[in-house]
Amino acid sequence: MIIGLDVGGTHTDVVLLNQDGLVEALKVPTDTDDLFHSVLQALEKITAHVDAAGVSRLVLSTTLTTNAIVQDTIAPAGMIVSSGPGLDPDFFRTGQHYYPVPGSIDHRGRERKPVEAAAVEAAARRMTADGIRQVGVVGKFSVRNPGHEIAIRRQLGDRFERIFAGHRLSGRLNFPRRIATTFLNAAVYPLHRDFFQAVRKSLEKRGLAVPIDILKADGGTMNFNASIDSPCETILSGPAASVAGALAADPGPDQCLVLDVGGTTTDMAVLVEAAPLLSPAGGRIGPHKTLVRALYTRSIAVGGDSEVRVAEGRPAIGPRRRGSAMAFGGPAPTPTDALVVLGHMQAGDRQRAREGIAEVAARLNLPVDQAAERIFDRACSAILAAADEMVAAINCRPVHTIHAFKEGLQVNPGRMLVMGGPASLFAPRLQALSGRPCRVVPRPEVANAIGAALARTTCEVTLVVDTEQGLATAPEENFSRRVTGAYSLEEARRDALELLEKKALKRGARPEDLELEVVEEEVFNMVRGFSTTGRNIRVRVQVKPGVIGSLKGDL
Amino acid sequence: MTLRARHKTGLVFFPAFDWAISPNHPEREERLLYTRDQVQEEGLLDIEGIEELRADMVTAADVQRVHFCVPDLWHVMTESHFISAGGAKALAMAMAEKRVERGFALVRPPGHHAMRVVHGARGFCNVNNEAIMIEYLRAAYGIERVAIVDTDCHHGDGTQDIYWHDPDTLFISLHQDGRTLYPGSGFPQEMGGPNAVGTTLNIPLPPHTSEEGFLYTIEEVVQPILAEFRPQLVVNSAGQDNHYADPITNMDFSAQGYARLIELLQPDISVLEGGYSIEDALPYVNAGIILAMAGIDYSHVTEPDYDPAKHRQSADITGWVHKVGDTVREIWARREALQEKARGNDRFQRRQRSIFYDTDGISETQQETVRVCDDCAGALRIESTARPGRRILAVHIPRRACAACRRTARQWYDTAETDRFDMVLLQDRPTDRFEVRGP
Ligand SMILES: [Zn+2]
Ligand SMILES: [Zn+2]
Numbered sequence: 005m006i007i008g009l010d011v012g013g014t015h016t017d018v019v020l021l022n023q024d025g026l027v028e029a030l031k032v033p034t035d036t037d038d039l040f041h042s043v044l045q046a047l048e049k050i051t052a053h054v055d056a057a058g059v060s061r062l063v064l065s066t067t068l069t070t071n072a073i074v075q076d077t078i079a080p081a082g083m084i085v086s087s088g089p090g091l092d093p094d095f096f097r098t099g100q101h102y103y104p105v106p107g108s109i110d111h112r113g114r115e116r117k118p119v120e121a122a123a124v125e126a127a128a129r130r131m132t133a134d135g136i137r138q139v140g141v142v143g144k145f146s147v148r149n150p151g152h153e154i155a156i157r158r159q160l161g162d163r164f165e166r167i168f169a170g171h172r173l174s175g176r177l178n179f180p181r182r183i184a185t186t187f188l189n190a191a192v193y194p195l196h197r198d199f200f201q202a203v204r205k206s207l208e209k210r211g212l213a214v215p216i217d218i219l220k221a222d223g224g225t226m227n228f229n230a231s232i233d234s235p236c237e238t239i240l241s242g243p244a245a246s247v248a249g250a251l252a253a254d255p256g257p258d259q260c261l262v263l264d265v266g267g268t269t270t271d272m273a274v275l276v277e278a279a280p281l282l283s284p285a286g287g288r289i290g291p292h293k294t295l296v297r298a299l300y301t302r303s304i305a306v307g308g309d310s311e312v313r314v315a316e317g318r319p320a321i322g323p324r325r326r327g328s329a330m331a332f333g334g335p336a337p338t339p340t341d342a343l344v345v346l347g348h349m350q351a352g353d354r355q356r357a358r359e360g361i362a363e364v365a366a367r368l369n370l371p372v373d374q375a376a377e378r379i380f381d382r383a384c385s386a387i388l389a390a391a392d393e394m395v396a397a398i399n400c401r402p403v404h405t406i407h408a409f410k411e412g413l414q415v416n417p418g419r420m421l422v423m424g425g426p427a428s429l430f431a432p433r434l435q436a437l438s439g440r441p442c443r444v445v446p447r448p449e450v451a452n453a454i455g456a457a458l459a460r461t462t463c464e465v466t467l468v469v470d471t472e473q474g475l476a477t478a479p480e481e482n483f484s485r486r487v488t489g490a491y492s493l494e495e496a497r498r499d500a501l502e503l504l505e506k507k508a509l510k511r512g513a514r515p516e517d518l519e520l521e522v523v524e525e526e527v528f529n530m531v532r533g534f535s536t537t538g539r540n541i542r543v544r545v546q547v548k549p550g551v552i553g554s555l556k557g558d559l
Numbered sequence: 560m561t562l563r564a565r566h567k568t569g570l571v572f573f574p575a576f577d578w579a580i581s582p583n584h585p586e587r588e589e590r591l592l593y594t595r596d597q598v599q600e601e602g603l604l605d606i607e608g609i610e611e612l613r614a615d616m617v618t619a620a621d622v623q624r625v626h627f628c629v630p631d632l633w634h635v636m637t638e639s640h641f642i643s644a645g646g647a648k649a650l651a652m653a654m655a656e657k658r659v660e661r662g663f664a665l666v667r668p669p670g671h672h673a674m675r676v677v678h679g680a681r682g683f684c685n686v687n688n689e690a691i692m693i694e695y696l697r698a699a700y701g702i703e704r705v706a707i708v709d710t711d712c713h714h715g716d717g718t719q720d721i722y723w724h725d726p727d728t729l730f731i732s733l734h735q736d737g738r739t740l741y742p743g744s745g746f747p748q749e750m751g752g753p754n755a756v757g758t759t760l761n762i763p764l765p766p767h768t769s770e771e772g773f774l775y776t777i778e779e780v781v782q783p784i785l786a787e788f789r790p791q792l793v794v795n796s797a798g799q800d801n802h803y804a805d806p807i808t809n810m811d812f813s814a815q816g817y818a819r820l821i822e823l824l825q826p827d828i829s830v831l832e833g834g835y836s837i838e839d840a841l842p843y844v845n846a847g848i849i850l851a852m853a854g855i856d857y858s859h860v861t862e863p864d865y866d867p868a869k870h871r872q873s874a875d876i877t878g879w880v881h882k883v884g885d886t887v888r889e890i891w892a893r894r895e896a897l898q899e900k901a902r903g904n905d906r907f908q909r910r911q912r913s914i915f916y917d918t919d920g921i922s923e924t925q926q927e928t929v930r931v932c933d934d935c936a937g938a939l940r941i942e943s944t945a946r947p948g949r950r951i952l953a954v955h956i957p958r959r960a961c962a963a964c965r966r967t968a969r970q971w972y973d974t975a976e977t978d979r980f981d982m983v984l985l986q987d988r989p990t991d992r993f994e995v996r997g998p
Contacts, residue, residue, distance in 0.1 A: 089861045090601050090846065095562040108863060111596040111842055116863035145600055180602035285605070293605050402613045404595070405577040406638045409614070528589045529582060533806075536583065540592065 005058050008457025009046055010065040010219075010245045011039055014267055017453040018046040020054065027054075029450040039068055040202055047207065056211040065219035065241040065456040068199055069192040073239065074290045081190035082131040082139040082164075085183060086119055086152050090144060096180045098187040101136055103127035105156075112470060113148030113477070124159050132163055138193050140186035142170035144179045148468065150479040166193055171479040173234055174286070174295035175466025175544070181286055185294040189236040196235035200228055217461070217512055221287045221298035223247045223280050223549040224462025227512030236296055239289050243271040243301040247280045248455025250421045251551045253445035261391055261417040263434070264452070265424040267309040268325040270387050272394060273301045274415055279548050281398065281415070297464060302394040306386045308340040308426040312379050314367040319375070321383045330360035337361055339383040340426065342376040348429050384433045419443065423451040458553060461513035464523070464546040467500040472530050472538030478503055493527050493541055500543045508547050519548045564608025565854030569653045569662030571646040572598070573614040578639035578668070580918065585807065585835040586668060586683040594665070597842030598849070609853050612653055614646035614666065617691055621648065623993035624694040625721060626686055627676045627953040627984050629945065635677050640685050643668050647692040647830050654827060655700045661827050663797070663852050664688070665845060669832045671711060671796050672742065674720035676953055678945040679919030682713065682742060689794055689830050690721045693728070696792065697958060698991055703727055706790035708781060708824060709734070710773075710817075711798020711832040712808040714745030718796065719759055724752040724929055724936045725957065729760070729788045731781055733773065735801075735808055736763040741917070747886045750894075752929055753902045754937045757894025760784065762887050765879045769811035769872040770819070772880040773801065777823050780884040784891050795826035799834025799844045803870050804862070807835055811870040814840070818847030818857040826852075839864070902931050922946045934961035938968035942980075949981040958988040965989065972996070 005027070009018040015031040032046045043066065051059070072078050082101035087093040088108025105127065107119035131139065139160060143152040150171035157167050168189045170182040204216060217225040221240040231238060246264035255262075255275050262280075264271040274281045280299050287298025305323030313320045321339060329340035331352030337360030343349040344357035358372060365375030398415045420442040422431045427448035435442035445451045467483075469476040471491050477484045481503050487495075501520050508518055524544040529536050574591035581587075598604070604611050619632055622644070628635045646666035653659045670689065672682030679685070689707060696702045707722070709715035709732040722728040737743045751759035762776055785793065799805075801812035821829065829848060834841050843862045850857035872880075890897065902908075907928050914923040923945045930938040936957035944950040952975050956968040968985075975983045975996065983996040 089843065089859055089863060090597075091562070091850070092560070092856060092859050094560050097560065110863055111593045111600065112838065177596060177599040178602045178605070179600050180605060293602075400613050402572060402611050404572065404574050406575060406642065407577055409616075409642055410638070526576065528576075528592055529587070530589060531583050531587060534583050540589070 005054065005060060006457045007047070007050060007059060007062045008453040008455070009043065009063070010241075010452040010456050011042060011067050012242065012266070012452070013067070016042045016046045017450045018050045019450050019453040019457055020050050021454070021457050026447060026454065029447060029453070031450070036071065039066060040199060043203060044206055051210070051212065059212060059214050061217060062212075062214045063217045063219060063225055063456045063459060064203070065245045065452065066238065067241060069196060069235060069238045070240060070242070070289065072192055072195055073188060073292065078188070078191035079138060079194050080136060081187055082127070082136040083183065083187055084124060084127050084139065084141050084156055086143045086156070087179065088116060088144050090179070096183045098183065101131055101134060103130070107143065107152050109143060109145045109149050109152060111145060111148065112473070113145060115149070115151065119152045119155055121159060124156050128160055128163060137165040138168070138190035139164045139166070140168045140170070140183075140190040142179070142183045142186050146171040146182070147175050147177060147466070147479050148477070166190065172482070173480070175464070175478060175480040176286070176295050178285065178295060181293050181295045184292045185236060185286070185296060188292060188294065189234055192235050196238070197232060200231065204228065215512065219244050219248070219456050219459055220462065221296050222282060222462055223251070223299055223459060224547065225459045225512065226461060226463070230511040236294065239296060240287050240298050242452070243273060243299055243303070245452035245456045246271055246423060247273045247275070247299055248459040248551060249423055249451030250275060250445060250455070251278065251280070251549070252455050252458045253421060253451065255421055258419070259415060259417040260419045260421055263387060263391070263420055263422045265387070265422060265426050265430050266307045267425065268305065268307045269303045270306050271301055271303045272391050273299050274395065274398065274417055276413070276415065279550060284401065300398065302390060304386065304390040306383055309334065309338050310383070311336045312338055312342070312364055314364060317368070319364060319368065319379045319382045321379070321386055329357065331357035337364055339379055342379040343426070343429050345372060345376040346380065380433060381437070384430060384437050388434065388438050421445055423448040425449050455551070458551040460517050460547065460550045460552050461508055461511050462547045462549050463504065463507050463511055464544060465500050465504045465507060467496055467503070467543045469496050469541035470538065481507060489538060491539070493525065493543070496541045496543045497522055497525065497545075500545045504545045504547065513547065514552065517552050519550060520545060521548050562606055562855065564606055566852065567608050567610070567660040568849070568853040569610055569612045569650050569659035570604070570849060571612050571614050571650045571662065571664045571666060573642055573646045573666040575639045575643065575667050578637065580680070580683060590667060590835070590837050591665065591841065593838050594841045594845045597846050601846055603846065603849055606853065606855070609849070610659060612649050612662070614642050615649045616641040616645040617648055620991070620993070621691050621695050622686055623986065624698060624988065624991065625675065625690045626673070627941070627951065627986070629676065629678050629949050629951055630982065635679060635685050639668055644670065644686055644688045644691045647688045647828070648695050650828060651692045651696050655696060661852055663829045663849055665831050667831065671709060671715040671718050671798070671832050672713070673717040674914065675955070676923070676925065676941055676943045676951070678923055678943075678948050679916045679921045681914070681916040681918055683833070683918055684717060687717050687721060689718060689796055692828070692830070693792070693794060702791050704788070704790045705729070705792045705794065706731070706785055706788055707794045707796060708826065709796035709798070709832070710801070710820060711796055712800035712805065712810055713740060713798065713833060714742055714761065715796055716742050716744050719745070719749065723759060724755050724939060726755040726758050726936060729758045729784070729790060731760045731762065731784070733762045733764060733776055735810055736765055739766055740808060747883065747890060750890055750897065752937070753898065753905065753908050753931050754929065754935070756898035756901050757891055760887050760891060762883055764810070764883065765876050766809035767811050767872060768876055768880060769870045770813055770816035770867070772872050772876060773812055773816055774819060774823065775880060776884055777820055780887055782823065792828070793824065793826045795821070795824060795829040796832045797829040797848060798832035799841055802834065802836050802840035802844060804836035804839040805834065811872065813865060813867070813870060814843035814847040814860055814862055815865070817844045818851040818860060821848050821851035905931050907931065921948055923948070930964055930967050932961060932964055935959055935964050938964040938971070940968070940971045950979070951982045951984060952980045953984045953986070955986045956988055960989055
């Protein structure tokens with residue numbers, strides 16, 4: 005059996021699955037001040053009647069790190085940054101404990117200026133004096149040559165509890181994002197560590213010594229041990245759980261749009277051939293642009309509980325949520341109230357809903373029923389317009405080769421998959437307004453928890469080869485080996501896939517779920533003077549995000 | 560410190576990673592690889608106010624507004640040329656529609672050696688990206704007065720040829736002296752045709768000119784002339800081969816210098832031309848140019864081995880640079896008198912030229928006739944024979960042609976003896992049409 009748990013803004017959803025499908029699903033209210041309590045409560049409830057020995061996997065999707073970052077309650081973390089020529093590193097200052105030091109590595113990974121040990125020492129002393137416990141170390145082009153980051157880390161020794169080095173967190177280029185990502189990892193580390201140790205301990209006490217996996221921003225999972233090394237990958241778990249839920253609903257081989265209609269927001273993502281599109285540069289959280297592998301998502305502040313106002317003679321939905329719908333005791337009219345008025349929804353206090361919509365109707369100069377129709381249409385068309393914008397943005401992404409210009413993926417999702425509490429009420433109207441088939445996933449109210457339960461372990465590896473220097477490196481994996489001028493793209497692919505497989509298994513993947521693929525590959529002949537002196541090869545491989553089975557069975 | 564562009568800057572990046580003239584050619588796949596690495600690592604595209612735009616393809620009509628391609632577009636252009644020119648056009652559209660304030664098209668292949676008649680490739684260029692972009696802007700957005708400042712190390716002879724007769728386009732080229740470098744032209748005496756004397760200005764600089772010489776020329780020669788010309792649009796042909804590390808030229812310019820040049824010039828649109836020090840210069844020069852365009856501090860953008868003391872120019876060179884500047888300023892000041900003199904009493908003026916297509920090994924001879932005109936750029940006819948290749952008659956009616964020039968050009972086209980030419984072609988700019996008469 006597998007347990008999937010998704011902490012949402014208002015509810016924490018938890019499901020128990022076995023070979024035949026969903027055994028149990030339940031919700032507890034989320035206590036945002038004590039997520040630990042909500043998680044434990046949900047776990048206790050769902051395991052109350054099951055044999056602990058039968059549970060083989062527990063997957064948690066929590067907003068722990070997301071909330072801490074967005075609310076800026078993260079721990080102070082120190083940063084040592086060596087940049088070399090380029091933008092002034094002070095532009096990327098992460099806070100008070102930020103120390104640029106001299107040192108430079110160029111785009112091919114060659115050292116141009118050594119790190120200045122005295123500057124590192126001075127920074128270390130200051131941080132120690134300031135009581136800093138977590139430190140991030142970042143160098144420009146450290147993913148081409150991690151030498152400087154390693155040297156700085158070595159020099160810091162055991163003076164700090166935990167040191168995060170930028171090159172181990174992502175193989176991608178982008179120095180400012182590497183700084184932000186390393187800083188966030190260092191800053192959420194204590195919170196993440198305490199939380200998961202507490203969860204593990206209390207489960208063990210209850211005889212549930214199961215492996216814990218954690219949902220990541222790309223819709224895949226990693227195990228607890230991996231998460232300690234990169235806790236920041238757990239950000240943006242909400243949309244990740246939705247997309248995993250859509251994948252678990254068996255979306256088919258074509259392109260489809262995933263809409264998770266919640267109380268406050270609607271999250272959207274695109275699936276192409278049963279895999280979600282990922283954000284090209286990395287996830288963004290609050291003001292931080294990161295290198296965290298994340299889904300390409302868009303969120304708009306339109307949901308079932310969004311406040312309905314009147315602006316310029318038309319109903320306007322959101323962006324605020326002032327509480328639940330009036331039908332459920334809330335203070336302001338909402339799309340949910342419109343649904344209650346129209347009789348699409350049986351629950352709730354119909355009289356209160358009518359009162360709320362009547363206010364809006366009066367300002368629109370319309371009968372109450374017609375106003376309710378307008379509100380509902382407006383909510384649906386706002387969602388559809390945002391989805392169209394997202395698709396248009398994907399399609400105007402720049403390309404860098406003639407091949408990609410001509411053959412590049414054009415996204416045009418022909419269908420929609422909808423989930424979330426009000427999914428079954430919204431789907432028919434979304435279909436009518438868009439003219440595109442719109443399906444509700446099974447058990448839409450707990451689809452995210454189901455998605456978390458079934459998400460596959462994912463990761464990526466970037467291999468860079470420079471045969472002129474005789475090196476193949478994947479600093480992310482602590483990998484580097486000598487190669488000859490004959491080293492080919494095929495070999496690079498093989499080496500990268502081998503590294504990926506090792507990484508995925510270490511992060512908790514089951515061997516039977518390893519769907520590995522090459523996502524990017526480039527080969528350049530290096531010419532100096534008028535002769536070829538080497539080859540520059542870049543290969544990026546990933547475990548394709550997906551699920552380990554669909555809800556219908558096959559677990 | 561907040562990192563934000565002072566000017567909303569569009570960036571079209573089309574490095575054509577799958578296109579080369581030949582595997583070991585300077586104009587090969589690898590050329591912008593390290594530039595892309597640097598731009599990505601610096602995170603320039605994440606900066607608020609810098610936006611990467613998608614390149615588009617130019618249409619046949621866009622190209623034919625500028626060029627007579629022989630025998631047709633498809634024989635002289637590859638897909639990469641359509642996208643490279645299209646990159647400049649996409650940026651120009653974004654600017655004209657005010658989606659961005661200015662921008663930089665980092666595209667290849669380059670274009671500034673491509674002339675009006677195109678039989679093949681010369682100086683790594685087939686079609687002129689800047690001219691196609693400018694003429695598109697003029698046709699679609701009604702822009703009239705345009706200045707092009709070509710800061711590539713090689714003389715922009717293609718752009719010069721295209722705008723030779725156009726008094727509405729000021730073309731200024733700074734380059735290494737033609738006696739020491741391809742294509743061997745670009746002397747101050749080349750100052751435009753009889754209807755446009757002084758709107759072509761050439762500033763040949765001596766080998767080993769460094770920051771001081773370039774920036775002096777921009778500040779003391781180019782800027783005052785631009786201020787007087789009052790263009791609606793300033794285009795920079797941003798070649799990067801003046802760099803001290805460039806393998807095919809002999810100048811001593813730097814990334815800091817290029818960035819400062821952009822800051823002084825404040826171009827609306829820069830379009831990449833040459834630059835072949837792909838590892839040691841381009842990553843830093845391009846980063847510097849992007850930041851300077853966006854109005855962001857670029858003072859830390861330097862080559863790792865940069866030492867200004869090593870690249871200081873001698874007093875001789877300074878003297879030479881000042882003298883060239885004086886000559887050009889004088890041409891500009893006396894342009895009306897010089898035009899009078901150039902015209903004499905001619906109603907038509909002819910010039911005979913040989914053009915060599917080094918990249919494709921083609922020799923072309925041209926006989927060009929322009930109608931001397933006070934009211935427009937003048938009807939233009941070009942008889943061109945390429946070996947190997949074809950013999951064509953190309954007739955051009957300028958954008959704002961007067962009635963007399965239109966009549967003259969029409970007559971040239973309509974009465975051409977088709978048996979003397981393989982093709983007879985007409986660019987009718989007032990109606991924005993391209994016509995062909997077969998044999
Ligand atoms: Zn050049
Ligand atoms: Zn005329």
